Amino acid sequence: MTGLIDMLVQGLLLGGFFALSGLGLSLSFGIMRIVNIAHGDFLVVAAYLGVVITGLFGINPIVAIALIMPLMFVLGWGLQKTILNRAVDGGELSPLLITFGLSIVLHNALQEIFSADFRSLDAGPVEVASLAIGDIRIGWFALSILIVAVLVYALVSWLMRKTTFGRIVRATVDDPEVSGLMGVDTKKVYCLGMGISMAIIGISGALYGIKSSFSPLTGGDQLLFAFEAVIIGGMGSIWGTLLGGLTLGIAQVIGFSIHSGWGAFAGHLVFFLFLFLKPSGLLSKGDSHV
Numbered sequence: 001m002t003g004l005i006d007m008l009v010q011g012l013l014l015g016g017f018f019a020l021s022g023l024g025l026s027l028s029f030g031i032m033r034i035v036n037i038a039h040g041d042f043l044v045v046a047a048y049l050g051v052v053i054t055g056l057f058g059i060n061p062i063v064a065i066a067l068i069m070p071l072m073f074v075l076g077w078g079l080q081k082t083i084l085n086r087a088v089d090g091g092e093l094s095p096l097l098i099t100f101g102l103s104i105v106l107h108n109a110l111q112e113i114f115s116a117d118f119r120s121l122d123a124g125p126v127e128v129a130s131l132a133i134g135d136i137r138i139g140w141f142a143l144s145i146l147i148v149a150v151l152v153y154a155l156v157s158w159l160m161r162k163t164t165f166g167r168i169v170r171a172t173v174d175d176p177e178v179s180g181l182m183g184v185d186t187k188k189v190y191c192l193g194m195g196i197s198m199a200i201i202g203i204s205g206a207l208y209g210i211k212s213s214f215s216p217l218t219g220g221d222q223l224l225f226a227f228e229a230v231i232i233g234g235m236g237s238i239w240g241t242l243l244g245g246l247t248l249g250i251a252q253v254i255g256f257s258i259h260s261g262w263g264a265f266a267g268h269l270v271f272f273l274f275l276f277l278k279p280s281g282l283l284s285k286g287d288s289h290v
Contacts, residue, residue: 006136007253013139015249016146017207019242021222022229023153024201026241029230031169031193033092034084037099040223041106042198046072046205047214048114050121061121061210068202076198080191088190103219110216121209145207152200153242159196160238169193221264228271234281243282 021043028036036042046068053064079102087094129140160166172179172189180186208214208222225248233244248267255266274281 003257007257008250009136009138011250011253012246013142013146013249014253015246016142016149017204017211017245018225018229018248019245020145020149020152020200020207021204022226022233022241022245023149023156023238024197024204025223025226026230026233026236026238027156027197027200028194030236030238031173031197032080032084032088032095032190034088034095034099034194035092036197037096037223038103038106038219039099039201039226040219040221041103041110042072042075042201042219043205043208043222043226044110044214044216044219045075045106046202047121047209048110048119049202050206050209051114051119054121061123061206062126065203065206068206069199072202072205073195073199076201077191077195079198080194081187084194085187085190106219107216114216116215116217118213118215119209120213121206123210127210141211145211148203148207149242149245152203153238156196156200157238165192225267228267232271232274232281234283237281237283240281240283247282 024043025036025039028034028039049068049071050061050064053059053067054061057064083098084095087098123141126144127141131138131140131143160169168179168184169189171182172184172186176186179189212218229245229248230241231244232247233240233242247270251270252263252267255262255264255269258266
């Protein structure tokens, strides 16, 4: 029984990161109808920003998140304003192809600037510190990621449901043409949405750089895990993505417990089961939408 509880706890802790990573992808689709193929690469960009900032200022990478977030917000705003806004009206295929091209550019640019060597961010003793509850050990850093994920989800949910900006976003998502006729600057809404999405990617990218080693080519795996979290939870559903990330984390931990090489495979298997048995995900957009 203790082993089962331990697997569940460790799965939730791992799933907290998948959920946080998936939220940025969920928002870009929910607000702009953009499936951001470069999502994982931007997450790696945020990790490399952590490398640069910690190197320049000599600060802890956790503190550096305060600088990474606004930088990623500006990057998202500029990307949406200069490139993606031109493609939004062309349907979902155009921005998908553009972000695919961006992914290739980022691969090569990061490799040219930072080389193909693996890097990591050193946050100090917090990375290995843990809390013992009986026979179960809970890593403080993993627990912190889960707490941050829940707080970010709660903040985004409040922003989208309780504020004027959120009402404008929901109106734009439901019918951009009518919203435009009512005086809403839909392009600006898209820019703000992508900025928020990229700021969240900035948080998850910095935390990813602390918890794992990374290179210019590791973004593909992060895109896949984030995409699986979004699909399992339900496309366009904020809280669904949280549940999807937690489900994916539990599946991977169960896979690891069976065989050391089966962790990611178990997550992929759960993803495919949802595609076949419940393609709408745990929460459809109508249950909990942006």
